[in-house]
Every structure is written in C-alpha cells, then in structure tokens.
Amino acid sequence: MSVRCVNVVECTAVSGTGGADVIRICVSRPRGDVTMIEVTGEIDLCTAPSLRENLVRAFGFQSTTVVVDLSPVTFFAAAGVTALIEMLAEAEKSARRVFLIANGRVGRVLQITGLPANLHCADSLAAALDEGYEASA
Numbered sequence: 001m002s003v004r005c006v007n008v009v010e011c012t013a014v015s016g017t018g019g020a021d022v023i024r025i026c027v028s029r030p031r032g033d034v035t036m037i038e039v040t041g042e043i044d045l046c047t048a049p050s051l052r053e054n055l056v057r058a059f060g061f062q063s064t065t066v067v068v069d070l071s072p073v074t075f076f077a078a079a080g081v082t083a084l085i086e087m088l089a090e091a092e093k094s095a096r097r098v099f100l101i102a103n104g105r106v107g108r109v110l111q112i113t114g115l116p117a118n119l120h121c122a123d124s125l126a127a128a129l130d131e132g133y134e135a136s137a
C-alpha cells in the first residue's frame with residue numbers, strides 16, 4: 001500500500017546562485033497525529049539552517065510522530081547530521097517519536113556517524129505509519 005502526503009501545511013524552497021532550487025522542504029499532515037517533512041535536494045552548510053528551522057517547527061504541530069523523508073536528498077553534508085542531532089534532542093524533550101526515511105546516500109552518512117542507533121528508521125511512510133511497525137536501529 002502506498003501512502004502519499006496530503007494536507008500540505010507549507011513548502012519552503014532555497015534557491016542557489018543560478019536561481020534553481022537547491023533544497024525544497026514540504027511539511028504535511030498525512031494523519032492527525034503525524035507531521036511529515038519531505039526534503040528534496042542538497043543539504044549542506046547553506047541549506048541546513050532551513051532544514052533545522054523546519055524540523056524544529058514540526059514539533060509545534062502537536063503531533064505524536066514526526067516522519068522525516070530524506071529519500072529524495074541528493075547530497076548530505078555534516079551540517080545535515082547536526083540538524084538531525086538537534087531534532088533528536090527536541091524530540092526527546094517533547095516526548096515525540098521520530099522516524100527517518102533515507103536513501104543510500106543519507107543512510108551511508110548516518111551509518112558512518114553512528115546516528116542510526118538513535119533513530120527509528122523506516123523504509124517508507126507506510127511503514128512508519130503502520131501501528132505494528134517495529135523501529136529498526
């Protein structure tokens with residue numbers, strides 16, 4: 001079963017020097033208790049502040065679960081890891097569950113840093129929303 005994001009709350013785009021979008025961040029509410037953040041593009045020193053801002057803002061929606069879909073990310077630098085660490089700290093303070101959907105690039109960076117031990121990872125939005133889903137480290 002495929003679950004698509006509906007109820008888009010907002011989309012943010014950060015443009016590069018040539019005017020093309022370098023990163024696009026869409027926040028949606030696929031379910032009342034879930035906020036989803038889908039990130040497309042490159043996460044680097046210039047775009048990580050927008051990512052960080054949207055991740056922190058997602059905790060203001062009173063959702064019990066936040067899903068961060070990084071599968072469309074094409075470049076993932078250390079600044080992105082820092083943003084995820086800050087998000088995990090915020091999740092812990094606010095007692096929220098966070099699931100991460102990541103592609104090979106992002107997954108590899110996270111594996112190298114050891115961060116997956118602190119994250120609930122899911123293969124898809126459907127898996128993250130599945131009530132019986134057991135989070136993998």
